[in-house]
Amino acid sequence: MKKVRCAIYTRKSSEEGLEQDFNSLHAQREACAAYILSQASEGWSLLPEVYDDGGLSGGTLERPALQRLLGDVEAGKIDIVVVYKVDRLTRSLIDFAKLVETMDRTEVSFVSVTQSFNTTNSMGRLTLNMLLSFAQFEREVTAERIRDKIAASKAKGMWMGGIVPLGYEADGRTLAIVDKHAEIIRGLFRRYCDIGNVRLLKEQLDDEGVMVPERFTATGRKMGGVSFTRGQIYKILSNPIYIGDIHHKGQTYDGQHEAIIDLDLWAKVQEQLAANRQGEQRAPTLKMQSLLTGKVFDENGEPLGASHACKSKVRYRYYVARERESGGTATDRIRIPARELEAAVVGRLVDALDDPLSLLAMIGAELDRSTIEVVRAHAGQLARRLRSRERKTVRDIVNSVTVGTERIALQLDANQLRQVLSIPRNEFSDAELTLDCKVRLKRTGRAMRLVELCGQGVRDEVDRSLVQLLAQARKWWERLSDGQTTIAALAREEGINDSWISRVVRLAFLSPQIVDCILAGTQPAAFNGTALTTGNQVSGSWTEQAKLLGLT
Template sequence: MNRVRCAIYTRKSSDEGLEQAFNSLDAQREACAAYVLSQASEGWNALPDIYDDGGLSGGTLERPALQRLLGDIAAGKVDIIVVYKVDRLTRSLLDFSKLVEIFDQAGVSFVSITQSFNTTTSMGRLTLNMLLSFAQFEREVTAERIRDKIAASKAKGMWMGGLPPLGYRPDGRTLEIVEPHAALVQGIFQRYLDIGNVRLLVDRLNAERIHTPVRQMANGRAFGGVPFSRGQIYAILKNPIYIGEIPHRDQRHKGLHKAIVDRQIWDATQTLLAGHVPGVRRRSNTASGSLLAGLIVDDTGEKLIAAHACRAVSNGGDNGKVRYRYYVSQSAHHGTSEGKGTRIPAREIETATIEALAAAFDDPMALMQRTGIPLELPDMERIFSTSRATAAMIRKRDPHILRAIIAGIVVHPTEVSIELLMAAVAQHLSVSPPPDADTIITLACPVRMTRTGHRLRLVQNDGRSVAAAPPDASMIKLLVKAHKWWGQLQRGEVTVRELAEAEGVVKSYVTRVVRLAFLAPAIVDDVLAGRQVATIDAKRLAFTADLPVSWEEQTKYFGMGV
C-alpha cells in the first residue's frame, strides 16, 4: 500500500487564547489527526511538520505557515492537505481558486473534515468545480466593474494611470505639465512640420544629441537617456493627450489636463502623417519591396544598396521578363570596385533577418535576459502578449516595426549580425530599458555566404537555402529528360548514338543525363519541392563525375533527401 503523506494546516484569526496550554489550534490539529488516523487503511499518514498560523486573517495568503506549506507542496513533500474547515485555508473565493490551481499543478488533494469536503472523491471534485465557477463569475464581474469605472472616469477626462506621456507627470487623477519636457515635445512637432519625414527627424535629433529625458517610474526605477526611435516619435506625434484629450478605445474625451501642443499644429501634423506610410522611404527601392535598403553593410563597413536585374524567361513575367532584387556593394554597383564586391539576393537576406528577429520576439524571456531587462512576474502576461504580436507583425514584413527596431545589418562571410536598438526592443516588449543598458544589441543570424557558379548565395549552415525557393525549372527539366531518354533506351527505340544525334549532343552527355533517372527518390522529391541545397544546380547535377550508385550515398553526397 502506498503511503499518503498528509499535512495538517490550522489557523486562528485572533491572538486571544493562544497562550493557553490547549488552544484552538491544538483542537483543530487533534481533530484533523484523528481523521487522518481513521483513514489509515487507505495509507494516510500525518506528517510531523506543524503548519499553524495563529492570530492571522484568512483574507490574505501572506501567512508564514501557509507559505511554508506551499513550499513543501512545490517540493513534492505533501499528497493531501487536511483542514478543520475550508475557511481555515482562506476566506476569499479568489484566493481559494488560486490555491486550488497550485494544488492541481502539484497533484495535491485537500480535505475539510467537518464539511465532508474531499477532493480525492468525485463528489468533492464536483463541489470544488462549483466553487471555482463562482470564483470565475466573481472575477468576471469585478473585471466588468473595473472596465466600466475606467470608461466612466476617462469620459470625465481623468488620467487612469500608467506611464505618463513625455511632457507630463501624474497629479492625482490628472496630469501636470513638466515644462522642460513639454518644450522638447513642442520642438519635435515643429521639427516634423519643418522636415516632413520621421526618419530624417530622428537623424536630426541624433545629430543634435537630443535624447529621451531620464524619467522615473512609480517604483523608482529610472529610464530614458537614449536616442529617440522612429516608433517613439510616431507615438508622440499621434498622441491626442498633447492637445488636452483623453483617448479611450475609438473615442476621445476632453481631459482635465492642459494641452502642450496647439490645435493648429496638431491638425497640420496629422494631415502630414496621413500622407506617409510609417517607416517607409518614398523611393523606388521601398516600392519594389527592398525592406532593408540603407541598413546593410558588409564586413568592411561598405554599404549595400538595393538594386535589381531583369532576365528574360520563356514563359513568365511582364513582357517575358522576371525581376530579381539584390543588395549590392555600393562601389560594385557604381563600377568603382576593384574586386567583385558583394551581391546578395534580397529575398534571402530579408528572410534570414525577419526569421531571426521574429524568433527572438517569440521567446521574450530569452530576449530580456540577453538585453539585461529585468523581468517582473506581474508583467509576464502583458510582455508575452506584446512580444508575440510584434513577432507576428515582423513575419508580415511590417516596414514600420522593422525599421524602428533594426539599427543596422552587417554581412560577414560566416554569419549575419543584426544590430537592434535597445529602446525600440524594450518598447515592443512593453517594458522600460535599464538606465545603464547598451544602446545597441547584436543578434547573430546563423547563415553563411557561398558561391553557386558565379552567384553569391546566402545559405543556412546545413547548406540549404535561407528563403523558400520555387522549384528550379532547369533541374526539373533535366530530370524529366533523364527519365524520357532512359525509357526510350530501355524500350530499344534508339541507341545512345542515335539519341545523341537526334538531340544534337555528344554521347557522353546522354550517358550523364540518363544516370539521373536512378537518383534517390528523396533527392527527386527535394528538387520538385524546391528544397535542394543552394550549391546544387542543373549543371552540377548533370556533370558530377563520380555519382554514387547507392541511394544512401547519393543523399550524403548531395546533402539532400536527409
C-alpha cells in the first residue's frame, strides 16, 4: 500500500489562551490526528513536523508556520494537508486560490476534517467558495467593528495603544506624565522658540550631548539611547498629544491625559513651524537639485550640467557636458555619475577638515593656541555633518569643481570657509583656496567613472543592485544544487530566459574576497552586474578571478 504523508496545519487569530497547557491549537491538532488515524487503512500517516501559527490573522499568507508548510509542499515532502476547518488555512478567496494553485502544481491534496466536500466536481467547488466567502466576510466585518471601536474610544479621549510618546507612559486607557522625560520635551519647545530652526536645534543638542532617553516597550524592545534626529524633533514639536489632545484620522479630540506643554508655547511653536514650511514651499525644486549644479566644469572650462535618467522607477543623476556644435559624438561627451562626483568632493572636504593644522596653513591664518582650538572644534563639527549627509554647506564653500582626466580641482571660497570655521580675516588673506582630489576619469560605456589611484571606484554607498544579484545567484544555485528543479523549469517559474539564469548563477562562485569588496562597496569602478554577467569574467579559480578583476 502506498504511504500517504499527512501534515496538520493549525491557526488561532488571537494570543488569548495560548499560554494554557491545552489550548485551541492542541484541540485542532488532536481532531486532525484522530481523522488521519481513521484513514490508516488507506495508508495515511502523520508527519512529525508541527505547523502551528498562534496569534496570527487568516487574512494574510505571511505566517511563519504556513510558509514552512508551503516550502515542504514545494519540496515534495507532503501528500495531504489536513486542517480543522477551511478558515484555519485562510480567510481570503484570493489567497486560497494561490494555495490551491500551489497544491495542484505539486499534486498535494487538501482535507478539512469538520467540513465534508469534494472539490473534484462543480458542486464541491461551489460549496468551498461559499464557505470561504463567509469566512472572508466575517474577517472584514470584525475588522470594521474594531476600527469603529477605536474611533469611538479616541473620540472620548482614550489612549488606544501604540508607541507611547516621549514624556508619557501608558496607564490603562490613558497616559501618565514621566516628569524626567517631560522636562526634555518642554526644553525642546522652549529652545525651538528661541532658535526658530530645527537644524540649528539639532546641532545644539548634539554639541551638548543631549540624547533620547532610553525606554522599553511592553514587549521588552529597547528604544532611545541615541542622538535626536531632525525627524524626531519635527514630530515632537507638531504632536498635539503634548497639549492634552488625541489625534485620529484628521480629527482632534480632548484627551483624558494631562498636557505637558501650555497652549501659548504650543501656538508660538506651530506659528514658527508654519512660517518655515512656507519658506520651503517657495522653492520646491531644491529637493531635486543636484548638490553641485552650476559648479562643475571640464578641463577646458566648459560647464557640465546636471541631468538624470529614470530606469525601473529609479532616478540616476549625472553631470553631462553640452553637445558641441561640430565634431565629436554623443559617446565622446563627459557624463559623470553625480553620486560619485559628489562623494569625491565631500570626501576631500572631510579629509581637509580632519587635518585642521594643514587647513589653517593653507588659509594663511595665525597658528596660535586659541585659534587652533576653535578651528579644531568647528572643523570636527562640520566634518560630522558632512559625513551624516547634511551637505547644504558644501554649496556655500565650493565655488567650482574642475574635472580633469587625472585629478579633480576644488576651488573653495576662502572667506566663506573662514566664516564657517570662525577664523578672523586679515588683509593678506586669499579669496580662493584650491584642493586637489586625486581621482581619474575612466570611461565605462557612455558614462565616465571616477577611479582612485588604487583603481577602486569612488562611491557614496554600496551597489545595492549588485548585492541583490549575488543574493539571487545563491538562492537559485541552492535550488539547483539540491535537485529541486532544473534551469529550464526555474526559468519558466521565474518568467525569464534560461540563459540569464545560467549567467547569474555563476556569481554564486565568486571568491569571498570579491564578495567582501562588493558588500563594502570597494570593488573596482568597472565592476558591475553587466560586467559580471557577460563574457567570461567569473572563472572557476578564485585566483584567476582576482587577477582578471584587478584585485591582486
